[in-house]
Amino acid sequence: MKAGGILGVEHGIVLAPMGADVSGPELVAAVANAGGLGLLASPVNNYEETVKAIRKIKCLTNKPFGAGILLEFDNSKTIQAIYDEKLAFIQVYWGEFPKEKVDEAHKHGVKVLHQLGSLEAAEKAIAAGVDCIIAQGVEAGGHIVGTVSLIALLPRIVDLVGHRDIPVVAAGSITDPRGYAAALALGAKGVCLGTRFIATKEAYANEYYKQQLLKYTENQTDHTDLYGRFTWRAYVRCLNTPFNQYWRNSPDFDTLVNDPATQPLIGHTIINNRDVDLYRFAGQVANPTTTGELENMCMLAGQGVGLVHDIVPAAEIIKRFVEGVKAIYNVH
Structure with a gap:
């Protein structure tokens, strides 16, 4: 070997x-x-x-x-x-x-x-x-x-x-x-x-996001298509945060879309020198410029997170x- x-x-x-x-x-x-x-x-x-x-x-x-x-x-x-x-x-x-x-x-x-x-x-x-x-x-x-x-x-x-x-x-x-x-x-x-x-x-990555990785384990991730549906409906694996748990069990789950016309603004970030407004269920993870409801944003992570x-x-x-x-x- x-x-x-x-x-x-x-x-x-x-x-x-x-x-x-x-x-x-x-x-x-x-x-x-x-x-x-x-x-x-x-x-x-x-x-x-x-x-x-x-x-x-x-x-x-x-x-x-x-x-x-x-x-x-x-x-x-x-x-x-x-x-x-x-x-x-x-x-x-x-x-x-x-x-x-x-x-x-x-x-x-x-x-x-x-x-x-x-x-x-x-x-x-x-x-x-x-x-x-x-x-x-x-x-x-x-x-x-x-x-x-x-x-x-x-x-x-x-x-x-x-x-x-x-x-x-x-x-x-x-x-x-x-x-x-x-x-x-x-x-x-x-x-x-x-x-x-x-x-x-x-x-x-935002320090808050990094610190969350130290707190979650292998049975606390979710395989979901909840985030980023406005532009791309695709499955991700993320931390199963209280926010994620709440909405994954919502009777409206299949219709939830990060549409600026229907969802509240939860934060702001700068990505590649471009200002981006983050609406609820946005797929972007928090970087150091991100402000707002960090706990209600997607936090991508794999099942190996329990060893981090x-x-x-x-x-x-x-x-x-x-x-x-x-x-x-x-x-x-």
Whole structure:
């Protein structure tokens, strides 16, 4: 059993590109500097803001890094910025990224990581020629594209990849070195961390949100489509806060939409230099600029949250994972 790097990066530890801007320049750079693969949460279809964020990262690290995009939305301008800035990686999620698009990325020298949640999607990604597959289990935090657990999905995708040179990375509920070791045992070459990296010094998340992660456990998350319905009705996993518990049991649950015409204003935030009003059931998580009813906002987190006990620098997380998995497998 060998815990090594992936795609030319020293360690097989990937920072999930958590939106809207939690995985910002400081966190991406910190992960990259510690030998991990940092992925920026890209601004949606915004060339200028994407370039601005990428250049800020370049001021903080000379290591390779990448950016994540959601295929659910038109992100052609963001993708162009990623290519023009010559990033090492692009992570794509929530949709198909066919061969011609993978080929275009490769022409720009960009490696493609496709995050997905099913064997069928993995088959398409392999056929498209992606460089890496991130297998996401339903226990993961944030937006959830699949319906099965990581422990069921991961070995199936590893078997499907076979002897092809496509590393498989595990995502979902991995928050300590034992999860990393388990993923390696199931055939993964690395792990993608979200929740664990929110609870770091460099994460661009509101301190209130970070502190809540230390208080919740694995049976206190919810898989729901309550949030962000005005623009995108999609399942997420979040903390099952008192606010979430109350509304998930509402007889009106299916009709609740964060529509400015029908819901109260609960807060305000600045995302990628844009002022955003937050209405009840908005899908955005709180960043340091967010004000208002923080306790009534969505707080994305995976089932591994019960193993998150402290807020430390991102480099410390990578050190713990690397040293921990070596100790488990007695690798020196």
